[in-house]
Structures are given as C-alpha cells and as structure tokens.
Amino acid sequence: MPFAGDYFGNNYTEADFPFPGEEEIIPDLASESLPQVDEASDHSDDDSDTGSNDGVDGPDVVTQTNPPIPHHAQPVGANNTPPSVRTPPAEEEATSGPATAPGGIAIDAHDSLRSAPQYITEYPGKKAGAPISVALNNATAAGYPGYRDQLGSNSANVWAPFSSKMDWEVAQWAKLRGPGSTAFTELLAINGVMDALGLSFKNTAELNKIIDTQLPAKRPAFTRQDVIVGGETSEIYTRDVIECIKALYGDAQHAQYLVFKPERQYADADKTQRVYHDMNTGKWWWDTQKSLEQQKPGATVIPIIISSDKTQITLFRNKTAYPVYLSIGNLPKGIRRKPSKQGQILLAYLPTSRLLHITNKAARRRAQCNMFHACMSNILSPLRLPGINGIPMVDGHGVTRRGHPILAVYVGDYPEQILVTGAFTGDCPRCECPNAELGDYPNEHNHRDLEAIHDALEHLGEPDYAQTCRDARIKPIQHLFWEDLPYIHIFQSITPDILHQLHQGVVKHLISWVTDACGASVIDERVHRLPPNHSIHRFKKGITSLSRVSGTEHRQMSSLLLGLLIDAPLPGGVSNRPLIAATRSILDFLYLAQYPIHTDATLASLDNSLQEFHNNKHIFSTLGIRENFNLPKLHSLVHYVHAIKLFGTTDNYNTESTERLHIDFAKDAYQATNRKDEFAQMTKWLERKEKMAHHANYATWREADQSCTTLDATPVSSPPRHLWEPPDMACKLNVKMTRHPTKKSVGLDTIISLGGYGATSFVPALCRFIVQFQNPNFTRGQIEAGAQEIHLPFRSLPVFHRIKFWNERVHGNQTLDSIHAYPSRSTNGDVIAAARFDIALVSVQKGTFLIRLPGMRVGQVRVIFTLPENSHQLLGFSPGKPPPRHLAYIEWFSRFPSRPEPHLKMYKLSRSFVQGADRLVSIVPVSLIQQSVHLFPKWGRDRATYLSWSAEDILEKCNTYYVNSFKDRHMYYNVY
Template identity: 45%
Template sequence: MREIPGPHFNHVSTGRLPSGQSCVARHLPHSQTYWELKATLPKGRPVFKRQEIVIGGEVFDVYFRPILDCVKALYNDPEFTHDLVFAPERHYSDANKTARLFHDLHTGKWWWSTQKTLERQRPGATVVPVIISTDKTQVTLFRNKSAYPVYMTIRNIPKDIRRKPSQQAFMIIGYIPTARLEHIKVAAARRRALSNLYHACMRKILAPLRTPGLDGIKMASGDGVVRRCHPIMAVFAGDYPEQMLAAGVKAGECPTCPQPRDELGNLDDVYDVRDLTAVLEALAKAEGNATEFTRACTAAGIKPIHKPFWEDLPFVNIFLSITPDILHQLYQGVIKHVIAWVKEAYGAVEIDARCRRLPPNHNTRLFLKGITSLSHLPLPGGLSPLRLLNSFLERFHQNKSIFVTLGIRAHFNIPKLHNISHYTLFIELFGTLDNFNTETTERLHIDFTKNAYRASNRKDEYLQMTLWIKRREKVLRHAKFMTKWPSVYGVTLAALVNKYGAREFREAFARFMVAFRNPVLTARQIEHNAADFSLPFQSVSVYHKIKVWNEDSFGREFSNDIMDVVHAKPGYTDKHGRLVGGRFNTLLANEGTGEHTGVKGYRVGQVRVVFTLTNTAWERVFPSGSPQPPRHLAYIEWFSKFPNSPDPNHGMYSISRPSS
C-alpha cells in the first residue's frame, strides 16, 4: 500500500540507445518467450467438470471449472508477470495530495479498505480481486437456442490488458443451465425456481472462494515469487436483468439503493446503499416458516431467494459489487433515450441540417448526412472530473422538465437514468467505469459461446463446447510460448551488406558488444576497443517482420494500445519472375529522455535487419554466467537528430538520412 503524489502516469520507459548513424539496438520490443526462460511450460487452464444441481425435484447439469485453479492460471501466467499489481495505491494529481485520482481498480477505495481489514487480521496479505460476469446469449439465429456463460478475471492484471481479447485475461469458467421450466404453470413460481437455479449454480461455482478469501492460499506469480493470496469477489458485471437476478431485487428497482421505483427520476433524494445486514438477517430465516421468510425478505427489499451465491462470500457486499454497466445503461440506454427525445422535440430534419452546417475541423468528426439515421453514435474519449460529472447530472435534472412540457415524457423513473447518480460512488470504489464495462464480455460471447456451439453437432452441446474450448486454449498457449521461427537462416555478413543495406554491420556489432560488456566506457573508448573486436560468426538468422505494441502517445491509461508491424525485407523475384522491391520501415525510438509529447529525446531510424545468432555463436559471444542481452537484435540506420525548432515555413522538423 502506498501513496503517489501527482502528476502520475503509467508509462513504459526504455533505456538509452547507442549513438551513431548506425548501430545494433537492443531496446526494440522483442519476441523473447517464456520458453527461453524456463525449460517447461506452466500449467494450462483447468478442465471443465460436470455436476448435477437439483431444484424443485428436477436435475440440471452445470459445467464449470474449479475457480481457484482458474485464479491461479491467470495469476501465474508468465505473459502477465511484469504487469501484475499486488497492492493498492492512492494517486493524486498534486503534490499536496488534495485531489485524488481514480483509474485502475488498485487506485480505488475498495482495495485499500479491504487490504487494511486483512492486515489487521493476518498481516502480509495479497488481495486478488476477482470479477465475475454472467450474461445469457443467443447461439442460433433460429430456434431461439441460448447459452449462459460465466466469465472471470482478476484485477491484478491492469485494465489495458484485461480488455484486449487477444491477451486472454478473461476466462470462461462455466455454463449455467438455460432451462425454461415450462412445466411450472404458475408464472411467479416459475420465476422463483429460475432464480434459485441461477443462484444454486453460481454458489456451486464460487463456493471455493470462501475459505481462501479469509485465510489466504499460497500462490506463485509467473516469476516464481510465492505470496499468501486472498481471492475475493470484488465486482459482479452484467446488464440490468443480470443485476436484478444477482442482487435479488425486483425489476424496475435499483440494485444498489432502496429508492422506490416511482422516485427514481428524482435526484434531490438520493438513498444510501441497501442495508446488507438487514438482508442477511432476512435470508437467515430461509429454513424456517415460509411465510415469515417471505415477509422478512419483502421488508428488507429483496426477493425470497434460497441461499444467494454471495451470502457466504467474505468481504462481499453484493449491492456495492454490482457495478454500473456503461454499455447498456449509458451508451445503449440513457444516451439513446436522450437522442430520441431531442429528435422528437426538434425534428430529424432540423438536427441533421445543423450537423451538416458544422465547419470542418481536424479535431471534430463531421456527420455530413446527419445523426438521426445512425444506429451507434461514437462518444469522445477522455474522462471528466467527478465534480463535473455530478454537475452535468444536476444540470440535466434541472432542465429535464422541458420534455414533459413538450409531451415527450411523462416521467423519468428509469433505472438506467437513476443509476448515473451512483457513478461517483463506484468510480471511487473501483476506479473508472471501463474497469467493468460489459463490452468485453459481450465480445467474449463470440469466442467462448457462439463459435464453440457452432463447432458442436448440437447434441449434448455443452460437453462438446467445453472440450472445444480446452483444445483451443491449448493451441493458443502453444503459439504463445513456442519460439517464432526466423524468416531466413544462414544469411551471410556479405548478404547483410548487399541485400539488406546493413553497410556497417561488423562495426556496429563490435561497438554494441564493447558497450554492452563495459557500459562505463566513453564513446571514444568504445570506438578504440571495437577496432580490435573480431566477430566469432559469419552468418545470422534473420526475421523479416516483427509485431510491436505501441502505448498511447500521451500516456493516457484508459486508451487502447495499437499493434504495429515493422518490416525489414529485401527485394526478391516472385514466381512470375517480377522483381518486388524491398521494404525497410522507419520507426521513432525513445532514446531514454523522450516525453509523451514533442520530439525531444526521440530519434528516427530505418530498420535494416532484425536478427538472432545460432546457439553456438551466442555461447561464444555471451558465455554462460555473463550478462545476457535479448536474443533478438536489430541493426538500425539513424537519421539526423531533430533540430531544436521546426521549420518556420511549414512547421515541420527536417531530418536527413545518414551520408553514404
């Protein structure tokens, strides 16, 4: 636990690159894999189990993975080793610590308070916040066939990694039965049975978290460090129907507070969070008189659920764990409603005409055909301070009566609109809302449910779906940890000069070797010693393409990274005898002092060769026991440095290629 004064940004810094017009650079993102660091692969993700759940005398099959093994699989995945967060932090925008920042979950109040509680009970705890998400989805276009997946991830993995499906930070841990119980003719009884079925399955899946959440369990991260970890369910993410089902409240109500449904549109009277103590006391009467149990639940503001899945989970307050769903509540809810109201108030013709009259601007996206025909309206990026968020919400409620006056709305008792009043609370508890946006799990439906179902023969599909997922995960793990093969083997040093344009490869590698072995030498000493260095190899293995992840240029933690490709391939003759020109990409390298803006501290270079040495040559150059650089190196020709100021005529920086 620590406090960080501002300004605070998370960013990846790189070391200083060697100087000179051409050099061997070791600071490019490389494809060094876990296979090169350990002799064996880590354990894979656990297999699915099938168990029977009995509800109302009927037997249902539930497929799920042991959740503790799932938590361990994510926690010790070497792909996440260097990014894991193990302790909460307080971040501030000023050195006096007067304005607190909230972004990832470890900066919120929930982790900090939970850590303090655990430290008082058992010092030395490492909290592993678990996020659970459920969402029923259609798997066929016809016949109304559906599946009910359960997803999980841990919040020790930063959000910019969690939200990328390619990173596989989310794991499917189970399928809930989708029975409709049509044999139960009374609608109210059928709804209660479906609710009990859901909670019974979720309780079976999450029950292993009870004891480790309190007492802890030893777990090793990808670097082999063993800590006493406490896996605790921190967040339940789902759309509004899922929130109602998980919290056990009636449709049309708020899952967080007990504000009456006919007062949801009133911002003046904001209720406190539902009383968890009163709810647990009511649930404790489930084994007694049925009438008394129902009355107690009604008085506590929940449905009479028999043993909800969160009842015995440590440190869980379900009414605070159910976080806002900005996809369905905000993007597809409130904003969609407001646009419809404005369209009805002004008319689509006038709104579209105003959009078309907007002047062009490189910072503004123009909708030359208007906006009324759009099905999805993109929102600008960035975050507003919490005080502005509350201020804008108050302004909306102060002026919303215009829609009543125009006869567009009769009331604003809309749960999705009311939920915005709780946004500040959840941002302070768990960080910004993109930490638990259901857009991620909606995207996972394709990989883990729809594609899995289509791969089955539609008979006893869950057995086949779980087997398909397991095999797919093995293929992905194999591709992730196995070493990538070079594009060309045995490229001679002469070919590096003639075909790749690496004119000073020998000299550059010699300077790199001398500087790496003796980092305290001056540039003059490096040049002098490199003159006597003899290369112990005559060929290298070359890669013609590498993939790199670029962080946001402004250091914004909530923005998406961009995957890019660097090509370094010489010309060749295709199968039709035509000459295809070579492709050697340029890049912008941080020399170690570059900031998030401006060109100071950066250098433009052209990648000529990306290469590695054979094991025999590597052992000669870097004997066992000596410091080891990355196995993948690059030869780069540097352009001239950026001038102190841009050209006054066109406002751009002029640089030149190295002289031949």
C-alpha cells in the first residue's frame, strides 16, 4: 500500500515514544501532514400544582415547644440585585448572546477552573474562627483517645469490648453488611460455628446487648414525642439538634477537614474572577461572619444544612417515612456527599399522618402545614440562643472554639420549598414574582420582604390574620418554624434543586415540547439509530412512550436530545434553528449548573444560556405547543447564579444526596424491622449502626497505633489547608487494560477481513509503525522503504476487546468510560452480539496533557492488540527498547475545524481518506487514547435514507457527523 503519511510525522526523538511503562510521553505531530478534508459549508438545511389557598386555619397542633423569643438579628447576605439580561427578540430566527465556544462557554472561562486558586483572601482579623482553648485535657478527652477512655479498655486489647479481631469483624459484618438478625442467630445456632469462630456472643440479642451497653454513643439517642392534631395522635422521633451538631463537628474522622472561617478565592491576580466551590467560598458565610464579628468577635460560624423529604418505604400499603437530615457547612462537600464518611446525620422522623379524620380538604392541608412547622420548631428551636451567643464546640483534635450554629440552607423539592416558606403553591418560594409573570425574562423581582412577612406574622390571633398573611403572599400558618431563628433569610436559604427543577422539571418539559414539535415517530426512529457508547443509554423502545420516567432516565435522555433535532423538519416549513437554540441552551444550563467549581466567567455563561433559551422560546408558541411559560421550576433557574455566589456550587445542596440518604436511613432501616411499631425499631437500628461505624474507625486507629498515647500528634490550632483538587470532570482519565487479552490468538486474516475486525490496512500500518518506532529520525521515504522490508513473523495476534478508563484518585475503581472494539458474535448462525467499533479521542501532539482540541483527533478503534514478546527480537526491537505493550489500529476522521458549526455549536467531522476510497489509518499506543467519543449523524432531509441505517452500521453509512459534547461531563468540560 503506498505510503501517504502516517500518525507520527518526520522528526522524532526517543522521548517521542512511550516505552515499557507506557508513560504519558506524547509523540510530536507538529510536522504531520495528513491530508486535509474539504470542510465545505453544509447547506442542508405541568409544574403548576393547584390547591386551595383559602384562609381556613387547620386545627391547633399541640406539641412540646419552647416559648417564642424575639427575632434577635437581621438576616445577612440578602443581595437582591438580579443578573444583567437582555430583552428577548421578536424575530423568528435563532438569536445568541456573546460569541462563545460550544456549550455556551466563554472562550477563556474554563481556563480559570483548571488550576488551583492562587489568590486567596482570608477573612480579616485573627479572631474569626480562632480557638479559645487548646488545653491538653481537651485533646485527650476528644477524638479517639476520649472514646478509648469512655470504653475503659486497656492498651492490650485493641478490639475491646470484643474479645478478638475475629470477634469484632464478625460483629461488624453482622451489623453493617450481614443478613437479618434472625438469619444471623440461626447461623450461630449451627453446632460448632460459634466455638470455631471464638465469638463472645451466641445470638443477635447478645450482640445487641454489647453494642447497647458497652459501646459509647457518639451521637445522641432518639426520643419519642406525641403530636396531637384534632384529637389524633401521631409520633415524632427526634434528636437533640445541638448534640447532633457537636457530634458532626467533634468526630475524629472529620477533624482534619473542618473549615472554620470564610475566604474569597480568585483565579486571577487582579481578583476579577472569583472562584466558588465549597460553602466557605460563598458570600453568605463572609457576610454572616461580618455581622457576628460586629456583635460577638471571635465567632466560628457553623452553617447548618437541613434537608427533608417524604419517601416511600414500601412498594405496597403506601407506607411512608418523613426523614429530616442535618449536616454542617464546615465539612467540605466531598465529605458530606459520601454516606460512608458519615457527614450527614438523621435528625428526625416527622409524622406522616394524612389527617384523614379532617374532612375539609383545605383545613386538612392547613393542618398538615401547621403540624410540619410545629414539629420543625420543636426540633430547631434550640438553635436560637446559641446562634446569637455561641456555645463551646470541641473538634476532633480537642481544640475549642465558640461556635454559632446558624441555619444557612434548607434543601428540598418544590413542594417542600413551598411548605417551608409558607408560600402559595404556584408561586416562587424565593422572590416576589407574581405567578402570571414567572415565564418573563428578564425578571427583576427581589427576594421576598422578610421584615414585611415578620410584621404579618405578628398578627397571629387577630381576626384579620388570614388577610394580612394573604397580602404578604404567605399562608396563614400558626407559627413558621424559622420566624425566630437568628441570621436567617429563609427565602434565600431555599437553594437550587438539580434533580427536581432540571432533570424532572425543565428537561422533562423540554423533551415533551420537542416531541410535539418533531413528532414522536421521528424522535424514536432517530433514537434507535444512534451509535452505541459507554455513556449513552440505549433506549431500544424509544423515549416518547416511556412512563414514570426517573431523574436518571431524564439525565440519560439529555445526553442525546440535541442530536435528534439535526435536520428535523417542523410543521409548516418553520425553521428549526430556534428549536435547536432553545434546546441547546437548556442543555448548556443543565451541564453548567452541575459544575463542582465556578468562576464569575462560568456563571456569566450560565446566565447567557438562560438568556438564549428565553430569546428562542417563541418557537414553541409559534408551533402551538405552549402558550405561556409560567412554570415555577423554569422560573427557578433565574436564581441559580445568586445561590451559587451565596452558598457555593449546587453539589453543596442538591437533593440527589437526600435521595441517596433515603436508602440508608429510611428504606434499609425499615427492611430491618418486623413491620410493627417500625419507627421505634428503625431508630434503634440506626443508633446501633452508627455505633458500629464509629467503633470501626476507632479500631482502625487503634490497630495503626496501638500505643495511642496521643491523638496522632500534639493538637493543632487549626487543620492544614486542604489540597485543592480540580473538578473531577477536568481530571485526566487513565487507561486500564485487563491482564490477559480477550482472545489469545486472532488470525491476521480475521483482523483484516470486513467480516472480522475490518482493519483492511493493518499489515502496512503495522510495518510503518515498527520502522518509525525503531528509527525516529527517518524521513517518509525511508519509512516507506523500510516498511517494505518488514516481514511479520506471526500469523495471529492477542487481541483485547475493551479499553477502560478510570481515575482512582477521584472515583476509586469505578469505570468512568470505555471503548469497545470487536466483530459480531454468532451461535448456530444467529447473531447474539452485533459488531462494535467505538470512536476515540486521541492525543496527537507532544505535551498535550490536558484535553485541548488542537492537540486531539477523533478516530475509530478497529483493533486493540499486543505484539507477542517472542516476536520482538525478530522484528528488530532491542531488549532495552521494547514496543508499547498495548497498541490500537485507528481509522481517522478529519481534523477538528477551527470553530464549531455555528448553528448547532458542535464540531463537524467526516472520514479522512487517502487515494480515493482508502481510509487514513495508523497504529498508535493505547496510552494516547484519552476517552471515548459519541458522534451524532447528520440525518439529512431524506427520511428514507436514514431509515435504512441502524445503530450497528450508521458509522459506515453516514458521511458527516457532529461530536456530541453532551456525552458526559468530561466531554462537555474538555471539548470546547
């Protein structure tokens, strides 16, 4: 086969090739002269919950509460300035904001996220967050040494109160991982099991007794109270909120991570690009600290994060639980998001009674509101005075500070937000925007007037109370639980909710609108034909007929939605450009809103995306799909930027974390009961599980240092600053290959044949690679001549069918991405698995350690193989310079154009050819492959043409493609 330019180029040094360890040494392609593909321009063309909002008060709610105290402090951080926006245009064509790269991202916005903030302004003064005591007795009484003293164990038995390591590990397995209590008792009852294991307990009851009586409780116990509503008694199980805060703050496992004061972080020396990630980088903490320092210098703010949500705990009988969770903003969000780190604590189970004995529906709804607020007031009222005056807080290092626990954030879905704020259903729970104007943009309404609402609440008991509350746009509830809590603006404490507002809200509506615009048959036909990819879910039955779609499924749909609109005709010949622009802008907003780190530049991009949607939403009215956009969940998007600036990025308070906690604290807990008086059993089960989890951490500490004379070292006044990590989507993915090949021997005929792997130019490509690798300074002519002299000493090769991508430092052993390359498999003539040859993003420029498009190229992986070691010498490889262990045969697509296609804002590619119909190919080290790529086909106007395609052959039949930037967060972040 005539030489037409290969992967590497002309000028080589030994450093240009990865050797035995396949280190990340990137070959130079500066002089590579692959033929350019002619990139000729292409000319082809409800949320409105309803309910009674009358002023009827429900029956009185009777519970044990503390007497009310005056509102002692003004709310802080109430920045009511709306974002800068533009008036949406009236014309029919798509309109865009400022020039941006694909994804609506300003060209330089991502650069500010790739490196750690170098310019940090700490809160001025030495008193804020400063210790008030670092006495040694505090250190010995805190953390694991204090726990050891409570155990009363001697230094000899690390596993006390269990008799041995075996005894402890069996107990740990039984309570944290094992079967039910009855099954465990039956296991131990088997003759000889208990003696063989040397256990100190013979059944579950005895093990429970050890846990209950001999393991110290590091978290408070639950207490049961009665709530009486209209003569009906319900139960509430609660914990002391102050003790829960102390338990989280003083946990030895958390000591090294705690943050004690706010700071401002910047990405540039001029301090124009502020960086937001954890809660201490937001404006709320800084403003609250400032207010406290004016009244009580030397304060340590303890931001309280409360979340609540009713959840189903049985598939039948409609059994529900209503858990309330608590965490503190002093813990980094990475700790709070991981259940194994125990950064969240179950604070209460609220009553779940439906109050069916109240026959008037409006009165019943109001009674449920009153019951909720009475219960939450009972739970959170202990925060009042400590929030103002402070209380001693001892961390796991034994350092004491004066902590001020202040409710900062309340996490919940829309019904929960309405319930917490007392707003009317259909209104915005944060701002004063009238219901009829929720769909307007720009929207300049301020946050609700907290003082006016407090004034209205003071009329409780007066005849005009209901009307006064109605005038203030809140429901006439007896006592809102937050009305006497200090330093809180409850309406700005209501935070964004990615799961319900975006995935289950706006995206759900958008999919419905797009389906109405294009037709369900067109959408499903295209879904069936999309090429496979690790990150793309295969909806084999389409997406338009699905029912009870989950948030996860809506997330999966969003990754492919834009590709379904390419060349899609609309009724009446209406241009589809506004439809594509509106869809693209919502997807941009969705992906941007989930960034784990933001700067002012990326937040401006977030606003631009929302603006672009409103500029183009007229397409849905033009098509008769939607007359107005007065949807609370759509309106809520205008508050995202403000919330991120106040409290940090959305992963600080996303309800997805709450949904995950339901499994541990509600569903699993219920499954451990006998279904009788279940909440008493659930709380006891959780207390025992928490004790065992804490004791496991203690046992690890004891085992690591059996002397245990001090807590790791002399207590320090403050923990070391955390090492900043770039967002996980910016972290490089590492290639992981199986130890053994999928097939030990595949014939070259099978590799080359179209019925096999289809690597038709495999032999000449491999010969050129061998010559290039051994002679990096050869010219093209020399490489071609040398390749003619290579004779392969084998007729078969070991072949791998999959490349995995991990990032163990960030995600452990989770497979984040993968690339498949294998022919079809059949049994008895029936195809049981279709052929699959995935698309990859490959580094083609020396020094490209970050994913930058000028140094990347897209190719289809046909074969992943290794050269047999017994052939190395025969091929001329020296023992000190063996070839890379894993190699891949790549069929190249065209280079990335300088700019994405302006209409779709996606990069357009096509196959690269040499000498007519021959595809441009190379063999490259697998270590140069960065991640998989998903391509959208250019469907064209001829429906009959793409109906002849299938998911298995679309990459062969289609001529033009677009790079799917929504494949996953890594692709969206890096390909711009």
